[in-house]
Amino acid sequence: MKISVIGAGYLGATHAICMASLGHEVVVVDVDSEKIALLKGGTLPFFEPGLSELLSSVLETKTISFTTDITAISECAINFLCIGTPQNREGIAADLSALERAFDSVLSVAKSDSIIVGKSTVPVGTAQRLARELSNKKSDTTLNWNPEFLREGHAVADTFEPNRIVIGALAPSDARVLADFYRSFSPNTPQFITNFPTAELVKVAANAFLATKISFINAMSEIADATGADVTVLADAIGIDDRIGRKFLGAGIGFGGGCLPKDIRAFLARADELGLGESLAFLQEFDLINQRARSRAVAVALKELGNPKGKKVAILGAAFKPESDDVRDSPALEIAQTLAALGADVVVNDPRALASAAEKVPDLTYEESITQTLQGAELTMLLTEWNEYRSLDPEKVIGLVKTPTLFDGRNVLDVGKWQTAGWKLLALGRSL
Numbered sequence: 001m002k003i004s005v006i007g008a009g010y011l012g013a014t015h016a017i018c019m020a021s022l023g024h025e026v027v028v029v030d031v032d033s034e035k036i037a038l039l040k041g042g043t044l045p046f047f048e049p050g051l052s053e054l055l056s057s058v059l060e061t062k063t064i065s066f067t068t069d070i071t072a073i074s075e076c077a078i079n080f081l082c083i084g085t086p087q088n089r090e091g092i093a094a095d096l097s098a099l100e101r102a103f104d105s106v107l108s109v110a111k112s113d114s115i116i117v118g119k120s121t122v123p124v125g126t127a128q129r130l131a132r133e134l135s136n137k138k139s140d141t142t143l144n145w146n147p148e149f150l151r152e153g154h155a156v157a158d159t160f161e162p163n164r165i166v167i168g169a170l171a172p173s174d175a176r177v178l179a180d181f182y183r184s185f186s187p188n189t190p191q192f193i194t195n196f197p198t199a200e201l202v203k204v205a206a207n208a209f210l211a212t213k214i215s216f217i218n219a220m221s222e223i224a225d226a227t228g229a230d231v232t233v234l235a236d237a238i239g240i241d242d243r244i245g246r247k248f249l250g251a252g253i254g255f256g257g258g259c260l261p262k263d264i265r266a267f268l269a270r271a272d273e274l275g276l277g278e279s280l281a282f283l284q285e286f287d288l289i290n291q292r293a294r295s296r297a298v299a300v301a302l303k304e305l306g307n308p309k310g311k312k313v314a315i316l317g318a319a320f321k322p323e324s325d326d327v328r329d330s331p332a333l334e335i336a337q338t339l340a341a342l343g344a345d346v347v348v349n350d351p352r353a354l355a356s357a358a359e360k361v362p363d364l365t366y367e368e369s370i371t372q373t374l375q376g377a378e379l380t381m382l383l384t385e386w387n388e389y390r391s392l393d394p395e396k397v398i399g400l401v402k403t404p405t406l407f408d409g410r411n412v413l414d415v416g417k418w419q420t421a422g423w424k425l426l427a428l429g430r431s432l
């Protein structure tokens with residue numbers, strides 16, 4: 001099938017490359033000419049495991065093309081909108097301006113019997129509004145809303161085998177082509193064909209729930225800090241109950257990235273607009289708990305360092321999570337920045353995110369070698385749980401640092417092993 005993907009960011013590039021590898025003829029359009037040039041040349045503008053190899057193969061088979069020219073989509077049967085919906089600069093609502101511009105430009109050139117599929121995460125009510133626009137323009141184009149649940153770091157597998165497909169449409173018959181499209185490569189994935197508001201809400205409700213779980217355990221971590229309890233044992237012991245589940249109960253410095261933080265804020269803003277602020281007031285609290293986790297980490301560092309001026313702090317991790325180079329709203333990078341602003345001599349290492357971090361926060365010191373990062377450190381902070389850090393040998397690296405004190409911001413290290421090797425370990429939610 002000839003399809004287009006509008007927006008070649010994390011979501012769009014992944015979706016486009018995976019669909020091309022299945023044999024679809026894919027046209028990718030983005031307004032960012034640098035991004036398009038990179039992709040054309042076979043370079044991904046971000047890191048995602050396995051995706052670069054797939055890009056090379058679809059460029060070779062010529063099943064994909066990249067352009068800034070929107071008219072290139074005019075023959076496509078399905079047009080996927082994968083446009084960013086970031087937090088508004090002036091408030092906490094989502095900024096839909098880029099999505100609206102892209103929708104209008106697609107509509108102006110798409111063939112009349114084609115389908116426009118919104119994959120971006122949007123406030124409830126958006127799809128209905130865009131569908132009204134179609135009907136006002138007497139367009140025959142069909143609109144589907146098909147939120148995306150892929151996880152950065154696992155995006156390729158999640159695209160080929162999503163755990164669910166949700167399609168919002170004006171009528172179930174409008175969703176048939178898209179439902180068949182997904183069924184052709186992922187026949188066992190449960191599909192939910194529903195109306196627009198439900199489809200939009202499934203996505204933001206899922207993110208709100210995940211944020212709630214993480215912030216819940218971080219709230220417990222605050223209580224544990226004050227009472228001498230151990231939040232990791234607490235998480236294991238409550239998570240063993242399969243009604244609760246252990247996943248997303250990792251206490252630490254909290255969540256970040258390009259989705260969860262802005263999505264829960266946009267959800268709060270939308271609830272306020274609907275006069276339902278009370279229904280989601282708990283999310284406001286969970287956003288604050290999440291931000292507090294970052295300041296609690298800084299407080300632990302300052303307690304340890306005393307006056308931080310000129311003291312070397314080795315920061316292990318810049319990405320918001322492992323297996324990604326995404327530093328959008330990264331807790332690790334914010335903690336590094338705060339300590340640097342307080343005068344510490346901060347050196348940041350990350351296996352994949354040094355370039356994106358340096359682009360976002362140019363005035364920090366970045367170091368590619370873990371050895372050099374640790375050399376002479378008075379405090380080491382593990383802030384992104386990359387395997388490279390989890391598998392460090394505490395006996396080997398103790399010789400590098402000036403002071404063998406390590407803050408495990410993700411509660412992932414084998415405490416006994418590190419302590420036996422002579423390290424003092426610090427963490428949130430447990431006294432070690």
Ligand SMILES: NC(=O)c1ccc[n+]([C@@H]2O[C@H](COP(=O)([O-])OP(=O)(O)OC[C@H]3O[C@@H](n4cnc5c(N)ncnc54)[C@H](O)[C@@H]3O)[C@@H](O)[C@H]2O)c1
Pocket residue numbers: 006007008009010011012029030031032035082083084085098099101102105119120121122148149150151152258259
């Ligand atoms: N990144 C994820 O893991 C993920 C997962 C699920 C859902 N989402 C949602 O998907 C959407 C996109 O997220 P992302 O992370 O890929 O964002 P992104 O910022 O990485 O990419 C968005 C792309 O859209 C392009 N763009 C903007 N206006 C355009 C226009 N008029 N025409 C063509 N291209 C245009 C930008 O240049 C950019 O390359 C968001 O709503 C996000 O919440 C993302």
